[in-house]
Amino acid sequence: MPLYEFxxxxxxxxxxxxxxxxxxxxxxxxxxxxxxxxxWFGAVIRADNTLIKVGARSNIQEQVVLHSDEGVPCTxxxxxxxxxxxxxxxxxxxxxxxxxxxxxxxxxxxxPENCIVGAGALVTEGKTFEPGSLIVGAPAKAIRQLDEMxxxxxxxxxxxxxxxxxxxxxxxxxxx
Numbered sequence: 001m002p003l004y005e006f007x008x009x010x011x012x013x014x015x016x017x018x019x020x021x022x023x024x025x026x027x028x029x030x031x032x033x034x035x036x037x038x039x040w041f042g043a044v045i046r047a048d049n050t051l052i053k054v055g056a057r058s059n060i061q062e063q064v065v066l067h068s069d070e071g072v073p074c075t076x077x078x079x080x081x082x083x084x085x086x087x088x089x090x091x092x093x094x095x096x097x098x099x100x101x102x103x104x105x106x107x108x109x110x111x112p113e114n115c116i117v118g119a120g121a122l123v124t125e126g127k128t129f130e131p132g133s134l135i136v137g138a139p140a141k142a143i144r145q146l147d148e149m150x151x152x153x154x155x156x157x158x159x160x161x162x163x164x165x166x167x168x169x170x171x172x173x174x175x176x
Contacts, residue, residue: 002026011033059162
């Protein structure tokens with residue numbers, strides 16, 4: 001897995017070996033992964049300015065980019081699903097949330113716990129929302145609160161990716 005030290009700081013993975021990083025993902029600099037976190041193919045987490053933290057049981061899917069500016073860390077909570085082609089830049093994502101495919105979340109924006117950000121949403125700089133919100137559009141707006149079925153779906157998504165990462169860790173073999 002491509003882990004790169006930058007400016008004296010190197011990615012930190014759990015000592016129990018439970019995090020999984022795809023062979024084509026890049027983790028650069030001051031990156032911290034929690035237990036059972038996963039980073040999928042083509043994702044880039046570039047912490048050359050400040051800390052980027054991905055919490056336990058969170059998944060960073062294919063082609064996601066996480067970056068931050070000096071003094072503006074990027075934090076992904078626990079049990080978070082970050083869908084394909086998402087851009088997270090200097091923002092905070094609360095526990096048990098889902099960021100839909102192709103969404104962009106900018107500096108100092110806060111997505112609290114138990115939220116869904118819809119596919120393609122643009123969350124502008126400094127924007128905040130209430131916990132349990134469905135957030136959609138460009139610019140993004142909260143349109144309603146999530147019901148218990150949606151909240152259960154968030155937990156299921158994170159758990160599914162923990163199991164999927166375990167399977168890839170055990171069974172992925174390069175064939176060329």
